[in-house]
Amino acid sequence: MRVVKDGHAAAVSPEPGRIEAHEASPAAPVIVGKIAAQYGVKGWVKVCSYTRPAEQILGYRRWVLAEGPDASDGRSVQVVSTRRQSQKLLAKLAGVDDRNASAGLAGKWIAIAPSQLACLPEGEYYWSDLIGLAVVNQDGVELGRVDHLVETGANDVLVIRRDGEAKERLVPWSPDAIIDVDTESRRIRVGWDAHFD
Numbered sequence: 726m727r728v729v730k731d732g733h734a735a736a737v738s739p740e741p742g743r744i745e746a747h748e749a750s751p752a753a754p755v756i757v758g759k760i761a762a763q764y765g766v767k768g769w770v771k772v773c774s775y776t777r778p779a780e781q782i783l784g785y786r787r788w789v790l791a792e793g794p795d796a797s798d799g800r801s802v803q804v805v806s807t808r809r810q811s812q813k814l815l816a817k818l819a820g821v822d823d824r825n826a827s828a829g830l831a832g833k834w835i836a837i838a839p840s841q842l843a844c845l846p847e848g849e850y851y852w853s854d855l856i857g858l859a860v861v862n863q864d865g866v867e868l869g870r871v872d873h874l875v876e877t878g879a880n881d882v883l884v885i886r887r888d889g890e891a892k893e894r895l896v897p898w899s900p901d902a903i904i905d906v907d908t909e910s911r912r913i914r915v916g917w918d919a920h921f922d
Contacts, residue, residue, distance in 0.1 A: 754796035754836035783807035796836040
């Protein structure tokens with residue numbers, strides 16, 4: 726079982742150290758990065774990538790640029806050219822031909838259509854596939870729903886919340902903690918004591 730990260734979404738596998746990259750509902754655009762700043766005078770922009778590997782964002786040829794992370798207000802743009810320069814990821818968008826045209830793009834969220842994501846092998850999940858799933862322990866006690874995931878270096882962590890509660894429960898995405906994932910019934914079963922926070 727593995728989780729892959731592609732933007733605010735990632736895929737998860739309880740294999741230590743394995744993440745790749747994805748976030749959002751199946752039909753909603755998937756956030757994969759942000760425009761960090763203008764670059765040069767010919768309309769290029771610097772890109773902050775949430776994908777893994779980071780340069781994977783440059784392979785998507787159509788982006789949705791949005792004001793907010795839900796990408797509901799987004800507009801579709803064609804990516805006409807990309808390049809990596811030193812540690813920077815750069816993109817040139819159709820119709821953005823000078824510094825004035827790129828001036829308002831900094832801070833925009835970059836999303837892609839879910840159909841642009843690669844199909845994952847059985848047992849691998851994008852983060853967005855897990856967000857909102859109910860989490861129950863081995864005794865059938867509901868712990869809450871996956872609110873989001875965080876990367877810690879050692880493994881990803883499910884952040885679980887109950888409706889109306891501020892308290893979070895953190896469960897590592899590891900073979901010791903994750904028993905199974907059932908995306909059809911929207912449930913994750915974990916080996917986690919209900920009293921352990």
